[in-house]
Amino acid sequence: MNPSAAEGAFDPQRALQLALETFDIEAAAVLGLKQRINASFPKAVELMLHVRGRVVVMGMGKSGHVGRKIAATLASTGTPAMFVHPAEASHGDLGMIKPIDLVLAVSNSGEVDEVTTLLPVIKRMGTPIVAMTGNAASTLARHADVVLDSSVEKEACPLQLAPTASTTAQLALGDALAVALLDARGFRTEDFARSHPGGALGRKLLTHxxxxxxxxxxxxxxxxxxxxxxxxxxxxxxxxxxxxxxxxxxxxxxxxxxxxxxxxxxxxxxxxxxxxxxxxxxxxxxxxxxxxxxxxxxxxxxxxxxxxxxxxxxxxxxxxxxxxxxxxxxxx
The missing domain is CATH 3.10.580.10 (CBS-domain)
Known part of the structure; x- marks a missing residue:
């Protein structure tokens, strides 16, 4: 595409319309989770609550970026967690995962090669797997001990190519896990402050x-x-x-x-x-x-x-x- 032609064709009203449509589609994706959530959710929370090691979050591409955020949110709210990149795991980083850990694998399709290749090895270690996927019939879902349905009706991307609504749903589902876990742990404001000593809340609650x-x-x-x-x-x-x-x-x-x-x-x-x-x-x-x-x-x-x-x-x-x-x- 000719860049100058694309710039000349810019339509402000079209941009505004797409923004509004994106908000509607992604809001619907999050609200759709309420219809899909079931007994699998508290089961996943219970597994994470009692894990003796860490929650190891994995994901490729945009799901990987979401996974990093989920791991960070879990860690800051009382659940020991870390992110392991699936591609790096195939080349040595799999040693970071132990039988006492739990793997939270995030993949909309559930068929990403870098993730599915690791699943049999993780299962042989005896490490439980919680899948966050939009495809309940996927390879990831079949290997998982618990499946969390993060499917969406459509992406906000007009081409239905770029992960948009699906990653928003993953983020919301990850936040729901973190909130349920911090509540189950009796996580308090003071505990949050200890995880954030450099922030304003940390200074207020930790400075004597x-x-x-x-x-x-x-x-x-x-x-x-x-x-x-x-x-x-x-x-x-x-x-x-x-x-x-x-x-x-x-x-x-x-x-x-x-x-x-x-x-x-x-x-x-x-x-x-x-x-x-x-x-x-x-x-x-x-x-x-x-x-x-x-x-x-x-x-x-x-x-x-x-x-x-x-x-x-x-x-x-x-x-x-x-x-x-x-x-x-x-x-x-």
């Missing part, structure tokens, strides 16, 4: 205050009998915008903030003659050092404050944190 708070000399604090001048010097030196007032046992008695300073100046008081105890805000909000950092963020938002003092189990001052610290840690 002790990981981000200021400690030691970086924590602004003065004794209750300190002068106002000493209090201001401590605040200025530590850059928190606040300072804790503590007793001899380092128990928190109060806090003094930039906002408190502005309010006292407006009253026209002789601040230099006052002590830290006289100007502090008593019984300030504090948080335990073993709390999650996101809890400190919620405390600040609830009370409309920008910093909070951190205490140990005995209520002694051991740290401080402000909103900037939490932003640098990407907790907020």
């Amino acid at each position: 205050l002790s990981d981000v708070m200021r400690t030691g000399d970086a924590v602004p604090s003065v004794a209750h009998d300190a002068t106002f001048t000493a209090l201001m010097r401590e605040m200025s030196a530590k850059g928190l915008g606040a300072a804790a007032v503590v007793d001899a046992q380092n128990q928190v008695l109060g806090i003094f903030t930039d906002g408190d300073l502005r309010r006292l100046i407006e009253q026209g008081l002789d601040l230099r003659a006052m002590s830290a105890r006289e100007v502090m805000h008593p019984n300030p909000r504090t948080i335990r050092h073993d709390a999650l950092a996101v809890e400190a963020a919620e405390l600040m938002e609830l009370n409309r404050i920008t910093s909070v003092l951190v205490v140990d189990a005995q209520g002694r001052l051991c740290g401080a944190v402000n909103s900037n610290d939490l932003m640098r840690a990407k907790v907020i």
Whole structure:
């Protein structure tokens, strides 16, 4: 085809129409799974739930790309899984599969040579096979212990050549397996966070205050009998915008903030003659050092404050944190 001729023939309305038709066809493919799902699905879930090794996902071409995604979703939701390319398996990678594993083979036709060649070997190992296929009479289906029907009425491709609706159905069926498995395992938000330590959810659920708070000399604090001048010097030196007032046992008695300073100046008081105890805000909000950092963020938002003092189990001052610290840690 002449590229310039093809570009000149572009019809925006035709493109829009095809997009809408694609959405309709692929939506119908996913909804069609509801009519085909049967007792094979919970049987497949039970096999995967009790497998002692890994779920090994296999697939060629577009089904292979879908298989990689399914393996990744399973692994991130509590089911140990990996993807093995069938062609590579025929040249040594089959050694990655053990009898304690389970093979999830994805193929719309169920007749892909690279997959079907491996099936007798996998069966001889005693490794169970779950087939995800659109052809219940295929070689893959005949070798499988459980068959999941992923068939579709038609592809979204106008030529009925490119896998489109069929791969969408495979993706949806893979997600359904992952969701059923995570529920059966009692998989929690905290478990998901541990699989995603670099993501926003992981940071929120795994980052403790002790990981981000200021400690030691970086924590602004003065004794209750300190002068106002000493209090201001401590605040200025530590850059928190606040300072804790503590007793001899380092128990928190109060806090003094930039906002408190502005309010006292407006009253026209002789601040230099006052002590830290006289100007502090008593019984300030504090948080335990073993709390999650996101809890400190919620405390600040609830009370409309920008910093909070951190205490140990005995209520002694051991740290401080402000909103900037939490932003640098990407907790907020």
